Amino acid sequence: MPVNVSAFMPAELNLVLVGPPGAGKGTQASRLVKDFSLPFISVGDILRANVKEGTELGVKAKEYMDKGELLPDDLVVDLITERLKQPDAKEGFILDGFPRTVPQAEALEKGLTVSGRKLTAVIVIEVPDEDLIERLSGRRVNPTTGRTYHIKYDPPKHEGVDDIDGTKLIQRDDDKPETIANRLKVYHDQTSPVIGFYERQNTENKALVRRIDGTREPDEVYRHIRALVATVRLEDTL
Numbered sequence: 001m002p003v004n005v006s007a008f009m010p011a012e013l014n015l016v017l018v019g020p021p022g023a024g025k026g027t028q029a030s031r032l033v034k035d036f037s038l039p040f041i042s043v044g045d046i047l048r049a050n051v052k053e054g055t056e057l058g059v060k061a062k063e064y065m066d067k068g069e070l071l072p073d074d075l076v077v078d079l080i081t082e083r084l085k086q087p088d089a090k091e092g093f094i095l096d097g098f099p100r101t102v103p104q105a106e107a108l109e110k111g112l113t114v115s116g117r118k119l120t121a122v123i124v125i126e127v128p129d130e131d132l133i134e135r136l137s138g139r140r141v142n143p144t145t146g147r148t149y150h151i152k153y154d155p156p157k158h159e160g161v162d163d164i165d166g167t168k169l170i171q172r173d174d175d176k177p178e179t180i181a182n183r184l185k186v187y188h189d190q191t192s193p194v195i196g197f198y199e200r201q202n203t204e205n206k207a208l209v210r211r212i213d214g215t216r217e218p219d220e221v222y223r224h225i226r227a228l229v230a231t232v233r234l235e236d237t238l
């Protein structure tokens with residue numbers, strides 16, 4: 001009797017990372033990328049690259065980013081829906097920073113459904129606001145590669161320079177105290193409802209939304225995320 005091979009093929013792994021600014025989405029995504037060989041699609045990184053290159057999108061984006069505000073939905077929706085159609089995202093993706101509003105979540109759902117795809121899991125990294133302020137104000141980044149450090153929790157070997165290529169580390173423009181406060185407000189007002197949107201899709205047998213305690217050490221947070229991803233992937237193939 002012929003064997004249905006596709007029944008044993010691993011399903012696509014389509015992950016969304018949600019969490020407040022500084023929750024560690026980028027930190028965890030860099031680990032996930034290595035283990036699961038999926039493209040990491042970070043809206044923040046795409047926008048910062050545009051700002052650096054001085055593109056039309058970059059010039060518009062900077063106005064919003066410097067104030068800690070979200071860009072209008074129409075500017076990011078097409079950008080991401082097109083990106084997800086690229087060949088490298090065929091087997092799955094790790095999305096960071098999208099969706100950030102309910103209309104963005106609806107647009108993502110529509111785009112995926114049209115292509116016969118669905119999300120595997122929405123991973124919510126939870127960290128209280130007081131920890132986030134300390135994390136963001138102490139964050140330093142390599143402006144060329146985006147590699148991230150923290151002056152207390154993950155310091156570079158030599159103060160102020162990247163361990164790998166020696167580039168001078170900088171503080172992101174939106175990591176200034178007044179902007180951090182607004183980013184947290186925007187998260188609670190506009191992005192938290194996205195979690196409710198996805199929780200309404202949880203069923204008795206399968207939870208789409210998986211919450212992770214992001215207050216632990218980065219490696220420990222990652223162990224939980226990796227175990228969770230392995231579980232949801234297995235559930236999806238059953």
Ligand code: AP5
Pocket residue numbers: 019020021022023024025026027028043044045047064065066068069070071072073076096097098099100101104135136138139140148149150151153154174183214215216217218221
């Ligand atoms: P974006 O770049 O996405 O910023 P964000 O969501 O605010 O997230 P961050 O990059 O600040 O934090 P993270 O969770 O990745 O934390 P990280 O791992 O670096 O967006 C920037 C802007 O772009 C937005 O404000 C908006 O203007 C615009 N934008 C983006 N998406 C948009 C959209 N969809 N629609 C409209 N506008 C959009 O960690 C932070 C620090 O903590 C680091 O120093 C790290 O070393 C440290 N750290 C990490 N984990 C731990 C841990 N477990 N313990 C201790 N320290 C830790």
